[in-house]
Amino acid sequence: MGFTNLSGGRKQPSPVVAIIFLALLAALGLFMGISGFFKAEMSLGDALATGPKSGKCVSGVPAYGAAHPNFEYSHKLSFIPLINEYYYLVMSEDMQSGVLVRADKDFGKNFSSEDYSNITGIRIKGNVKSTSKKVRETFTGIDYRAVHSSYYIDLLSTKMSIYWLIIGIYNVIALVCVIINLIKNGVGASPATVAGKITAGVLMLGAFYCTYLLVVMIVQIA
Numbered sequence: 001m002g003f004t005n006l007s008g009g010r011k012q013p014s015p016v017v018a019i020i021f022l023a024l025l026a027a028l029g030l031f032m033g034i035s036g037f038f039k040a041e042m043s044l045g046d047a048l049a050t051g052p053k054s055g056k057c058v059s060g061v062p063a064y065g066a067a068h069p070n071f072e073y074s075h076k077l078s079f080i081p082l083i084n085e086y087y088y089l090v091m092s093e094d095m096q097s098g099v100l101v102r103a104d105k106d107f108g109k110n111f112s113s114e115d116y117s118n119i120t121g122i123r124i125k126g127n128v129k130s131t132s133k134k135v136r137e138t139f140t141g142i143d144y145r146a147v148h149s150s151y152y153i154d155l156l157s158t159k160m161s162i163y164w165l166i167i168g169i170y171n172v173i174a175l176v177c178v179i180i181n182l183i184k185n186g187v188g189a190s191p192a193t194v195a196g197k198i199t200a201g202v203l204m205l206g207a208f209y210c211t212y213l214l215v216v217m218i219v220q221i222a
Helices: 015-035 044-050 133-138 157-185 194-221
Strands: 040-043 056-060 071-077 080-091 097-103 124-130 146-154
Touching: 015 157, 040 044, 044 056, 044 080, 044 097, 044 146, 071 133, 071 194, 080 194, 097 124, 124 157, 133 146, 157 194
Parallel strands: 040 056, 097 146
Antiparallel strands: 056 124, 071 080, 080 097, 124 146
16 A cells, blocks of 8 residues: 555646746846847938838937828737827928838827927937838828838837836746745745735736736737
């Protein structure tokens, strides 16, 4: 006769998978977040003249721009709205070349609805990203000599990098907490102290928020 399995024959789940998963998400978030702040710079004038270049960060003051979004797209998960994207066209001083920018909903208020001039003097800055097919097709009929639509300037790139950093930092904290709990309480055990239970609850809430952010990031990349 062997020893009786007091756990009812159930095998405790291995924490290795969870640890690897958290480590990968932490590395991804930190890499994407940090790398977003270190792009080679390119002037808006050069971007308008030759087109935005991949891997660059474009900055400058546009002479003209759309007062309303040229293209708006809503990302949804089933019927649940996740994020709305707003694309605008900004133009050179001679209005002979333009480039797409992704910005927030109120970006167009910086430009006149009559002559499209930059009435607030806003300076734009953002990383260059590849334009999706659905956005490029929207701009094929615009009657300008040169609309650089293969790439766009993402004026939300700083915010996106911060979101990635939140994901990375959260997963670093979660990884440390999981390891500490394993050392103190063993595999499969819940936190024994009130402080440990509160920490677990906070981490759970953070997991929901970071999952939402991660879905938003993946949807925009796809």
